[in-house]
Amino acid sequence: MNTLTALCAIGAEKILGNEIKQLGYRLKDTGSRIPGRVTFFTDDDGLYRSNLCLRTADRVYLQLASYPAEDFDALFDGIYSVPWQDFFRKDVRVVIDKVRTHNSRLSSEHSIQGIAHKAVYTKLGDIWNIHTMPETGERSDIRIYIENNQVSVLLDLSGVPLHRRGYRKDGGTAPIRETLAAAMLQMMCWRRKTPLHDPFCGAGTIACEALLYAHNVAPGFGRRFALENLAIFNPERAQQIRCTEAEKIRPDCIARITGTDIDMDAVLRSRANAERAGVTAGRALQMIGSDARIPRPDFEQADVRELAAPYETGLLLGNPPYGERLGDGEQARNLYRDMAALFTLFPGWDMGFITSQPTFEADIGQQATTRKMLKSGNLDTVFYQFTNRNNGVNNGNHS
Numbered sequence: 001m002n003t004l005t006a007l008c009a010i011g012a013e014k015i016l017g018n019e020i021k022q023l024g025y026r027l028k029d030t031g032s033r034i035p036g037r038v039t040f041f042t043d044d045d046g047l048y049r050s051n052l053c054l055r056t057a058d059r060v061y062l063q064l065a066s067y068p069a070e071d072f073d074a075l076f077d078g079i080y081s082v083p084w085q086d087f088f089r090k091d092v093r094v095v096i097d098k099v100r101t102h103n104s105r106l107s108s109e110h111s112i113q114g115i116a117h118k119a120v121y122t123k124l125g126d127i128w129n130i131h132t133m134p135e136t137g138e139r140s141d142i143r144i145y146i147e148n149n150q151v152s153v154l155l156d157l158s159g160v161p162l163h164r165r166g167y168r169k170d171g172g173t174a175p176i177r178e179t180l181a182a183a184m185l186q187m188m189c190w191r192r193k194t195p196l197h198d199p200f201c202g203a204g205t206i207a208c209e210a211l212l213y214a215h216n217v218a219p220g221f222g223r224r225f226a227l228e229n230l231a232i233f234n235p236e237r238a239q240q241i242r243c244t245e246a247e248k249i250r251p252d253c254i255a256r257i258t259g260t261d262i263d264m265d266a267v268l269r270s271r272a273n274a275e276r277a278g279v280t281a282g283r284a285l286q287m288i289g290s291d292a293r294i295p296r297p298d299f300e301q302a303d304v305r306e307l308a309a310p311y312e313t314g315l316l317l318g319n320p321p322y323g324e325r326l327g328d329g330e331q332a333r334n335l336y337r338d339m340a341a342l343f344t345l346f347p348g349w350d351m352g353f354i355t356s357q358p359t360f361e362a363d364i365g366q367q368a369t370t371r372k373m374l375k376s377g378n379l380d381t382v383f384y385q386f387t388n389r390n391n392g393v394n395n396g397n398h399s
């Protein structure tokens with residue numbers, strides 16, 4: 001049994017936890033939840049499968065040790081006790097990429113980082129009988145959390161953050177993270193049979209995430225993971241897992257996913273990114289001998305004030321400019337006032353918008369049904385949800 005810790009946007013922990021349970025893994029009962037982190041238990045397949053399949057996780061770590069430490073000797077001894085030789089190759093370059101300490105006697109992040117690095121290399125040197133690590137191979141990151149004098153030693157299994165699926169070569173200006181877009185879809189309880197439109201498509205991220213979700217395409221098919229550089233990695237078993245997940249893809253389901261933007265460059269960018277997402281899904285299908293094609297979303301140029309609802313009900317989901325992106329908060333507020341027309345143009349639709357502007361509800365002239373604080377990266381944002389309780393969009397599970 002392995003203990004894994006997945007990171008996510010602060011505020012999306014419940015969504016990630018539900019995802020993990022849907023994969024068949026058990027969550028750790030942590031008592032008080034830690035913002036931006038979910039800990040869970042898996043079998044050995046879960047090391048690869050969680051990276052391949054989780055849509056809302058930004059990184060996945062393997063917990064190698066958890067122990068109390070109130071001084072540097074105890075910190076060193078606990079890290080030294082980990083069988084690092086089982087995980088690393090002899091040319092590994094180990095990096096203590098981040099240290100977090102809270103309410104603990106050990107508080108100097110720089111000193112903790114140095115002691116941790118020394119403990120790992122001392123252990124490897126003693127086991128392999130070498131005095132200096134060559135460090136000519138792949139980098140491997142370790143993260144140290146110390147909370148209430150309890151040390152957690154975490155080994156990065158993801159490498160490049162998981163929001164980098166591989167399909168978005170051009171994100172434009174201030175694009176939303178893929179993992180955050182996936183979380184927003186889950187928060188709106190979006191179902192593949194429900195029409196979806198993004199009126200600020202930008203780079204097509206929301207539509208691409210909806211595409212992968214609707215057709216049950218694992219989001220990690222288009223990339224590699226840091227796990228693949230570790231000595232514990234089993235490439236044959238990983239390929240079997242990939243084929244198993246490819247068999248779950250549903251290329252024949254109907255999903256009505258569209259996007260618009262006033263900027264034609266954004267429309268072209270969205271089309272290109274969606275094409276790459278579809279190609280990635282197609283390559284996954286080829287592994288199981290299928291030449292089926294995943295239909296791409298439709299993107300067109302349009303002003304938000306000139307849109308028309310193509311169906312009686314659906315979901316309008318968008319990431320409008322915040323003011324940070326435009327460099328002008330008042331310009332963003334004027335856009336939000338224009339967005340008020342959407343409630344007349346799409347009377348039977350649910351809507352969800354994410355922004356950091358505190359005046360959003362006043363500007364758009366509507367009070368949200370639900371507000372959810374979300375923090376992905378350094379920006380504090382609020383996800384505003386406007387739901388029509390009688391339209392059926394949010395009255396069921398994904399089907």
